[in-house]
Amino acid sequence: MNLLESSIEFVKNKLAGVDPGHDWSHTERVLKLARHIQQSEQKGDLEIIELAVVFHDIADSKFHDGDEDKGGNIAFNFLAEEGYPPEKAASIRDIINNMSFRHGFEIKDEQSIEFQIVQDADRLDAMGAIGIARAFSYGGFKQREMYNPDIPPEDYADTEAYRRSTAPTLNHFYEKLFRLTDLMNTETGRSIAKDRHNYMLAFVDRFKDEWEGKL
Numbered sequence: 152m153n154l155l156e157s158s159i160e161f162v163k164n165k166l167a168g169v170d171p172g173h174d175w176s177h178t179e180r181v182l183k184l185a186r187h188i189q190q191s192e193q194k195g196d197l198e199i200i201e202l203a204v205v206f207h208d209i210a211d212s213k214f215h216d217g218d219e220d221k222g223g224n225i226a227f228n229f230l231a232e233e234g235y236p237p238e239k240a241a242s243i244r245d246i247i248n249n250m251s252f253r254h255g256f257e258i259k260d261e262q263s264i265e266f267q268i269v270q271d272a273d274r275l276d277a278m279g280a281i282g283i284a285r286a287f288s289y290g291g292f293k294q295r296e297m298y299n300p301d302i303p304p305e306d307y308a309d310t311e312a313y314r315r316s317t318a319p320t321l322n323h324f325y326e327k328l329f330r331l332t333d334l335m336n337t338e339t340g341r342s343i344a345k346d347r348h349n350y351m352l353a354f355v356d357r358f359k360d361e362w363e364g365k366l
């Protein structure tokens with residue numbers, strides 16, 4: 152087994168039984184997207200990108216007491232034990248620790264191209280048909296209403312306000328998902344995002360029509 156394969160084994164075991172929004176299939180889809188972006192852009196170190204993707208959701212902070220650095224450290228320790236060079240393991244740790252949406256609210260310093268590609272790939276899996284499914288899956292897990300026309304979407308001042316929100320799932324489209332296209336780092340990511348964005352817009356329009364009883 153090479154390093155990528157043993158990392159995949161390790162992470163698959165760790166992710167067994169987690170919610171369907173963050174299970175291994177999410178990581179597999181992000182891996183495909185990230186490889187596609189890397190190939191199309193012809194930028195970034197593929198090995199770093201692949202390993203960062205494999206470990207990126209290993210300890211999602213929403214489910215681990217908000218300790219945002221834990222995932223990167225798990226990855227670093229595993230890779231170091233496998234004999235991977237510490238500088239490279241450290242760059243993977245940094246990608247993972249900077250990935251969370253909490254940091255997405257803050258203005259970030261210029262990030263490495265590897266970070267940018269992994270982030271685009273992860274964000275793309277929150278869009279389109281899969282993104283819609285993940286949003287309602289998350290909303291169900293949190294026992295949120297699907298939609299409530301009396302509760303308008305909000306512009307959260309900071310991450311804590313966003314985390315405290317118990318707003319209906321449809322608000323999440325305005326509060327986060329429709330913003331992702333403009334946040335894409337790469338041209339390849341942006342072009343896939345536009346397509347997925349339009350699909351979500353059509354979905355939300357139709358959802359509201361059906362909600363109001365249009366036939």
Ligand code: ADP
Nearest residue numbers: 172252273276277282285286287289290320323
């Ligand atoms: P990431 O994609 O960076 O792991 P999150 O962990 O915040 O982002 O979200 C994981 C999935 O859950 C995404 O598909 C996201 O859209 C969805 N999600 C997160 N927060 C909400 C929410 N308040 N309502 C509906 N879906 C959500």
Ligand code: NI
Nearest residue numbers: 177207208273
């Ligand atoms: Ni993810």
